[in-house]
Amino acid sequence: MSKPIVAINRYKADLREFGFLLFEQFRLDELLGKAPYEAWGVDECKSTLDACYRWVREVSGPLNAVGDHQGCRLEGGQVFTPTGFKEAWKSLYEAGWKKLSAEEEWGGAGAPITLQALVEEMLTGANTAFSMYAGLTVGAAEVIHAFGTDEQKKIYYPKMLDGQWSGTMCLTEPQAGSDVGSAKSTASSNGDGSYIIRGTKIFISSGDHDLAENIVHLVLARVDGAPAGTKGLTLFIVPKIRPNADGTLGERNDVAVANIEHKMGINGSATCVLNFGDAGTCRGWPVGGDTKLNQGMPQMFRMMNGARIGVGLQGLGVASTAFLNAVEYAKERKQGSNMMHWKDPTAPRVPIIEHADVRRMLLDMKSRVEGIRALIVKLAHHNDRVRVLRGKDEQKMAYHQGQVDLLVPLVKAYSTDQAFRICETAMQTFGGVGYTKDFPVEQYCRDSKIFSIYEGTNHIQAMDLVGRKLGQSGGQNLQAYLGDVSAFVKKHASDATLGPAVKTLGLAQEALSGCAMKLLMWFQTGNVGLVPLHANRFLEMMSETTVGWMLLDGAAIALEKRKAVPAGHPDEAFYEGKVAAAQYFARNVLPGVELKAKLMGEEDKSPLDISDAAFATV
Numbered sequence: 001m002s003k004p005i006v007a008i009n010r011y012k013a014d015l016r017e018f019g020f021l022l023f024e025q026f027r028l029d030e031l032l033g034k035a036p037y038e039a040w041g042v043d044e045c046k047s048t049l050d051a052c053y054r055w056v057r058e059v060s061g062p063l064n065a066v067g068d069h070q071g072c073r074l075e076g077g078q079v080f081t082p083t084g085f086k087e088a089w090k091s092l093y094e095a096g097w098k099k100l101s102a103e104e105e106w107g108g109a110g111a112p113i114t115l116q117a118l119v120e121e122m123l124t125g126a127n128t129a130f131s132m133y134a135g136l137t138v139g140a141a142e143v144i145h146a147f148g149t150d151e152q153k154k155i156y157y158p159k160m161l162d163g164q165w166s167g168t169m170c171l172t173e174p175q176a177g178s179d180v181g182s183a184k185s186t187a188s189s190n191g192d193g194s195y196i197i198r199g200t201k202i203f204i205s206s207g208d209h210d211l212a213e214n215i216v217h218l219v220l221a222r223v224d225g226a227p228a229g230t231k232g233l234t235l236f237i238v239p240k241i242r243p244n245a246d247g248t249l250g251e252r253n254d255v256a257v258a259n260i261e262h263k264m265g266i267n268g269s270a271t272c273v274l275n276f277g278d279a280g281t282c283r284g285w286p287v288g289g290d291t292k293l294n295q296g297m298p299q300m301f302r303m304m305n306g307a308r309i310g311v312g313l314q315g316l317g318v319a320s321t322a323f324l325n326a327v328e329y330a331k332e333r334k335q336g337s338n339m340m341h342w343k344d345p346t347a348p349r350v351p352i353i354e355h356a357d358v359r360r361m362l363l364d365m366k367s368r369v370e371g372i373r374a375l376i377v378k379l380a381h382h383n384d385r386v387r388v389l390r391g392k393d394e395q396k397m398a399y400h401q402g403q404v405d406l407l408v409p410l411v412k413a414y415s416t417d418q419a420f421r422i423c424e425t426a427m428q429t430f431g432g433v434g435y436t437k438d439f440p441v442e443q444y445c446r447d448s449k450i451f452s453i454y455e456g457t458n459h460i461q462a463m464d465l466v467g468r469k470l471g472q473s474g475g476q477n478l479q480a481y482l483g484d485v486s487a488f489v490k491k492h493a494s495d496a497t498l499g500p501a502v503k504t505l506g507l508a509q510e511a512l513s514g515c516a517m518k519l520l521m522w523f524q525t526g527n528v529g530l531v532p533l534h535a536n537r538f539l540e541m542m543s544e545t546t547v548g549w550m551l552l553d554g555a556a557i558a559l560e561k562r563k564a565v566p567a568g569h570p571d572e573a574f575y576e577g578k579v580a581a582a583q584y585f586a587r588n589v590l591p592g593v594e595l596k597a598k599l600m601g602e603e604d605k606s607p608l609d610i611s612d613a614a615f616a617t618v
Contacts (some may be wrong), residue, residue, distance in 0.1 A: 008062055017574075026378070031112065035388070037111070045112070053122055074260050079208035079209050079257060081268065088130060113383045117309075124318070140303060144157055144287060152285070156237065163211075165239075166209070168206055169300070169307065170201040170218060170220065173199065185199025188224050196277060197236060214249060233294065235292075237287055265446035305408055319415075319418065319419040330351065365422050367582070375546055423445040423448045459532070461539065498559070501555075508591075512597070519531060552586065
């Protein structure tokens with residue numbers, strides 16, 4: 001018999017690091033106390049983070065291993081979630097964590113987006129599977145709020161914001177996969193504003209569950225006679241239970257759960273195959289009404305962009321707790337003697353944190369986790385600036401929105417690629433016990449693999465970056481980004497401590513700029529086949545440049561702050577760690593940007609030139 005799973009929290013977070021990013025590096029305090037954040041100050045932000053950390057450690061964190069062990073079950077067409085999830089869902093919405101940054105007129109707290117991002121990191125890091133149910137609900141609600149009719153907003157938005165109803169995003173079909181334009185789901189008008197929906201959607205996260213009283217599916221389908229491809233898709237509101245005009249629940253809709261997927265990880269999350277209209281009575285309503293037909297993809301992209309940032313936060317949350325668990329284990333686990341006494345068989349055993357390779361792994365994880373977190377907070381900070389500047393300074397607002405657009409694919413792809421590798425490194429730090437279920441890192445490793453696949457595989461993110469984002473606003477967004485990096489390099493290149501590392505950043509920025517021009521040349525000269533071959537590499541280059549920049553920016557602040565810290569104060573070690581992480585990344589990761597640029601210059605076409613038969617003889 002397998003061991004019973006004990007509900008114990010293993011989640012860890014470094015709130016001092018959160019505070020540094022918010023108030024020392026990104027200066028959120030400059031926006032607080034003023035519109036639209038009049039009700040928020042530094043103390044309110046810090047107390048919110050403290051309260052959320054307590055909540056995840058007491059409520060959702062202990063259910064992480066429970067959900068992984070039990071998974072979800074399908075009985076009588078209804079999905080049931082693991083033990084404790086339903087109570088945690090109620091507590092989640094009572095605490096208000098999912099509507100922290102929502103508008104006050106809808107019952108939200110109107111908090112800064114940067115604060116919400118760090119709250120989301122804790123929610124998803126403590127229990128990724130559980131957090132997914134609410135994460136997609138927020139995205140679906142925001143789409144209805146942004147594009148729906150007044151009646152749709154009134155019926156759906158408040159209930160979804162309060163967790164009374166949940167939501168999903170239904171794009172993928174068996175024959176289409178990521179090729180959304182090949183969707184075959186259909187919609188036939190009933191002549192009264194509603195449509196009969198028919199089709200099958202797969203890999204639907206939170207497709208069914210017992211947490212909320214209703215589930216609102218956002219479904220892409222093609223209206224009769226609509227154009228082929230993505231231009232002919234309409235986004236429909238398809239509730240599990242149809243609401244009456246007054247918002248009360250009416251009849252059950254024709255939506256059926258065909259199956260729940262048995263997955264490598266996130267077992268507590270119900271990933272469903274949904275059949276719409278098997279009985280021919282599935283009703284859906286276009287988001288925004290009949291005037292918004294064939295506008296499904298632009299509407300869905302709003303949810304997808306939010307979801308991609310959310311997945312980046314998932315990667316960060318899981319990677320961070322894996323790293324912090326590894327640090328704790330390395331300080332406690334004694335094995336072997338110090339290298340300085342390696343010839344002495346009588347030397348005492350020491351904590352493995354004293355061993356050089358363990359220290360290398362820990363610093364490598366630290367630099368990546370803290371760099372990715374700074375990248376995500378940078379994106380959220382730009383979003384906050386957009387909110388503050390809207391209607392006041394359109395030019396500055398456009399700059400910040402442009403940086404958001406540019407950074408989304410980096411946040412989704414780099415954070416999630418690195419999350420799996422960081423979890424793998426954490427498992428290596430634990431050694432053999434890391435491969436067992438006695439410690440949390442093996443679950444972190446399994447859970448984290450999905451992040452690079454869903455919400456658009458990371459190659460899709462790379463193609464979005466090089467095919468769309470680099471050229472947005474006539475290339476001005478990219479030029480502004482490159483200019484920001486260049487200005488930082490110019491300011492700090494002569495710094496006595498950071499100067500060499502900053503110069504390495506400058507070389508990476510120049511290499512990145514050259515490769516952006518090379519991609520443009522390939523588009524223009526008929527070598528477009530080279531673009532998808534090197535898109536992932538370019539995204540990685542840009543991500544590493546940005547992470548290196550953010551780490552060095554934080555290190556420069558830490559060096560200055562450290563001067564005023566009394567000897568022995570905890571901040572002395574904290575600031576030391578900020579500088580060490582930046583130096584390590586600059587010395588061990590940033591030089592690879594130049595190498596990757598050289599590889600792009602080689603214009604290798606080997607994957608295109610090899611014949612299909614030559615891949616394998618089986």
